[in-house]
Amino acid sequence: MRIARFSLDGNVAFGVVEGDQTDPRDTEGLTVTPIDGHPFGPFQTVGTPIPLGAVRLLAPTLPSKVVAVGRNYAEHAAELGNEVPQAPLTFLKPSTSVIGPGGEVVYPRFSADVHHEAELAVVIGRMCREVPRARVQDVILGYTCANDLTARDVQRAEAQWTRAKGFDTSCPLGPWVVTDLDPADLAITCTVGGELRQAGRTGQMVHSVADLVVHISEAMTLLPGDVILTGTPAGVGPVTVGDEVAVTIEGIGTLTNRVVKRG
Incomplete structure (x- = not known):
């Protein structure tokens, strides 16, 4: 559905x-x-x-929070010169970062190097905490496409990622939530202006969807509509004003957004 x-x-x-x-x-x-x-x-x-x-x-959901995971694809970690963390590397994106399909990504004035990151997003369906592995599917509503836009220069310059990954419009979600989907090995791509930039499969994730739900819910209560971003495959790169960025995930569909200059 x-x-x-x-x-x-x-x-x-x-x-x-x-x-x-x-x-x-x-x-x-x-x-x-x-x-x-x-x-x-x-x-x-x-x-x-x-x-x-x-x-x-x-946007198919209005999350109270977006919990994102970094370096969850080994090749992506390597392309940025990072090691794969032993445990999931998590960070938060605020609700104000969320936009929907066709929404405009507003290029932040404080960055000159914003990158696309195509990701599978997990949408939580019920309030939960300390979810046992056997119950993970019970707390998931479904899955959608996401773009974890990142101000890469700011990420490099600052000791934490709040501004780099949390700026307004940095979390496009959509186009809808698919409820009956196995996320284990789905094709995921990103194009910019029609040019293929990223092509991977969710089966390349270091930590699975179940791993992430268990790990994150150990620390915080997840509410209906909250979103978990599961990491991005290799191929991330810059976007510029005027670019049309499209994230496509097998079994879900295509999320498209255009980058615009802040007025």
């Missing part, structure tokens, strides 16, 4: 997306049927299907 969050005539709702297309830039044949309430519990669809082209897709 694909669950989207959308706006229509000023009203925001969740809905179930149906149709064969996986890139919301091509809406032919795609519809969204509103659901009663939110998807973090039992729900039912209401009303009639709406053509997807008639709505504006939003």
Whole structure:
């Protein structure tokens, strides 16, 4: 099932997306049927299907926090001259970093070297803490695409990553959440202006989705809608104003955002 969050005539709702297309830039044949309430519990669809082209897709979740994982692909760690950490290397991105499909990435004034990082995102479906490995799937709503945009020059210059990875619009998510998906070995790519930059598979992750949920929930309570970013494969590189960045993950779809200059 694909669950989207959308706006229509000023009203925001969740809905179930149906149709064969996986890139919301091509809406032919795609519809969204509103659901009663939110998807973090039992729900039912209401009303009639709406053509997807008639709505504006939003970030599929509004997380209280985004917990991200660094250096979770060995080749990516190596390309930046880093070793793979023994335990997951985690950091937080604020809720204000989140934008949706088609949203504009605003290039921060304090950086001259912003990089794309295509990632699989895990969306939490229920409040949980200290999740045992056997229960991990019970607390996951589904999966979506993410771009962990990073001010690389700031990351190098500062002793921690808060500004480098937490600036406004640095966490595009979307286009929807897929609930019935095995994340073990999915193709993940990133293109910039149509040029392939990243191509990997989630099976290359050092720490699996289950590893990350167990590790992170040992330290903090995860709330419905919270997001875990699982790391990026090799091939990260710079984006510039005017670039269109597209993250595609097998079984989910394509998340596209354009980089703009701050006004």
